[in-house]
Amino acid sequence: MTGPAAATRKEEALWMLDQLVPGSGVNNLAVALDVEGELGDWELEETLARLLARHATLRTVFRDTPAGLLRHVLGPTEITVALDQHEVARADLEELLTAYVGRPFAMDGSPLLRAGRFRTPDGDVLCLAVHHLNFDALSSVVLTEELVALYTAVSEDTEPPAELAQPAPVCVETAPSQRSLTYWRDQLHGFDPSGLALWCEGPDVAQPTLTGDRVTARLSAAAYDAVRALARQLRAPEAVILYAAYSLLLSRHGAGRDVVVGAPASLRTAESSRAVGYHINTLPLRLRIPPGVTFADLVGEARGVFLASIIHREVPVEALMAQFRPAAGSWRNPVFKHLFNYVPDEGQASYDLGGLRAERRIVENGFSKFDLEFFVVSTAGALDVRAVFYTEVLGRADVTAMLARFDALLVTLGQRSGEPVDALPLHAPADLATIDTANATTRPARSPSVLAAIADRVAAAPTAVAVRDGDRAVSYAQIWAAADRTRAALRAAGVGPGGVVALLGRRGPELLGAVLGTWLAGAAYLPVDPAHPYQRIVYQLDDSGAGVVIADPGTPVPEAPGRVVLHPVEVADVDPAPVGPPADGLAAGD
The missing domain is CATH 3.40.50.980 (Rossmann fold)
Incomplete structure (x- = not known):
């Protein structure tokens, strides 16, 4: 075991969020596979042992001490993770998986990883829950691929790929440069985060639960085609088109003309691209939407913001908190409350797991650290959006409506990118139907007055x-x-x-x-x-x-x-x- 080291500022921020909502796994992430068949206990345990031996980050534990949060890395022989066994009905599976991932970890030197095998009449589901301190969304792709390769090798008694027998690559995060700190301070100068509330949001609560829910949708073919056409026409990456449209959507729902959105950015280099761990910074992207601006102009501005943020991504948002003061008694990140997450590809959807067909399964933890997050996954021929939201301030109906309006807005922007965005309609088909119903007032009058x-x-x-x-x-x-x-x-x-x-x-x-x-x-x-x-x-x-x-x-x-x-x-x-x-x-x- 390595000696104790003080947690970083962004690690402490996650720890404080755990303390804010005790008894919850608000920072937990998951890797899950839905298997057509029955997995072997010994094979799973051996696979887990090999993953732990390969990844020091999975062996990293934290202790809550009077001196603050301390980090330790255990040796491969100093840590074991038992395989939890569950017999469940398929109808109860989603609820039980969410509860499993949402169960908190203790900061007492215990592993921040748990593994569960959920047996159903239709096959097994393997679910790993990992604390965000040791993991991020990009890690899930790597860990899934390595788990499949190692389990297959163990179950077939063959040698795994040679690189999986070696220690995993390590991502060493660089300290923020003064140049980057200055960039972000200048970028956020004068920003007032109090104007970000949406008109469809309910009032904030003093004691948060961070209870979350999600709505998923595949954007229409027309919206997909519009995004691709806009990317070509405006010479901007697809991510920039979607980010600009999301900022505009928030603005038109009450967030004002000065919108800051959080966007996760990986800190990995080419050499550490497959490093597992907490190697992201959530960057505060600021986009101003002045009266009369066209979407083409807005994309040009967004492209500059997006690219500059990548250049200066080594600055965690926690280092910028001193510029802002949250409202008295507020628990919120004082810089932003909405997130935009773009992933060009989440990796394979299905695998051969030791001769068994396995499909990747999305499992949420039942919480949301932000009011709203649009998690956009782009694949060949499709754009899928997973909208995760905080149920204390947003309702499912409103989020569903926002997703539909996002789709309709993208279609409109594809046709009218050169017009002022204030003049563009923001109506989904359901909105238009409601308007038509409200205007359908022609009917016989039962009284003369x-x-x-x-x-x-x-x-x-x-x-x-x-x-x-x-x-x-x-x-x-x-x-x-x-x-x-x-x-x-x-x-x-x-x-x-x-x-x-x-x-x-x-x-x-x-x-x-x-x-x-x-x-x-x-x-x-x-x-x-x-x-x-x-x-x-x-x-x-x-x-x-x-x-x-x-x-x-x-x-x-x-x-x-x-x-x-x-x-x-x-x-x-x-x-x-x-x-x-x-x-x-x-x-x-x-």
Whole structure:
């Protein structure tokens, strides 16, 4: 075992996130294979032992000590990982795998790797859970390929490829240069992360659960073709096209015109390209979307941001935190809350595992460290998006709708990349269907007017609740009685057909009674907001020629020759007598 070493700043950030949500595996990742057949116990155990011997990162353990988080690397003979056995029904498999991966690891020097074999009537599922401290998404491809090769060699009693008998390549991360630190500080200067909230998000919670969910979709053929055409037309990598479109999608959903998105970048070199471990930095990509900008211009800007971030990728975002201060009591990364992850190819989908067909299986841990992550996988002829989201602030329906709008937006951008993005529609087919339904208002009217419809309702159900105002429940009969008293008062004040009555009061049952009473008197009403400036109220009353003003008690009413001021009829003061035929002003009010 090597001597203890202090954890890095980004390792400590993961550890602190574990502490934020105790009892959860928010930082756990998985490698899983769905096998058509039964795996051998001894073969699996031997395969695991060889993987541990080859990869020092898988033998790395951490201890939570008074001096902070310390890292140790155990020797090949100092670590064992038992094979957990589970007998499960296929219908329960996904839930059980998620729970298995989401189970926390202890920072007490124990291995940060567990292996489970899940037996089902249809075959086995092998699942490895690894803490993010020792692993990342790129590691899963390498580990899957090596696991398959080693298991096959063990089960067939043959020699594995020679390189798998050697220690794995090591990725040595370089310290951030002053030049790169300066780049990122300049890049983020003046950024206000408080504007990143989406309009479809719910309020944040003080004590986070980080409970996650996912929605997956394969983009349409039209969207796929649009992305490929845009990449050729605008001379930008596919990843840049998708990143720019994702930033635009967030902007159009409320994130504003200054959008920062997290994007993982590998720190591996050509020599360490197959190193297993936590060798990524999540970079804060900032894209400004000014009014009038076209998507072609936006892609040009995004390309520069994307390429510069790769050049300066050795700076972890944790080194930039001092520029930002999270809101009091907030747990969030103060720089970004949305992630964009692009993978050109996740590797093979299926394998020959010792003579058994095995397919790679995606297993989530049941948590989400960010509000929303678009994980885009590009393969020949297809673009698949896995949208992982934090359920405390986003719902499945909204994320599903955003995925559909992303698809529609890409199609539109492919056709109109030279137009200002603000003018482009952001409607998926489901949105258009909803709009069409809302606009489909042409239907036979059951009543000649709103007033007649209310009168019919009063006659049919006088005691039914018409209005709720706080704790008050006001019936149709009460409203109608107040309206009839208002009509009588207006007639006594000389108001008749063609007259104008100004209503200067707060919204509530009394104001509704005044509206209906005005109609019953055959007059029209002018709504005047008492919160408006006094001079505006003076202008409205003078301009309308209103001879009568119905105002709440205590509300100042501008005086004018011949102007009469009445108060709304208090609903509590009326006697909802049995409703007779419509009042005599009903026809005139129509």
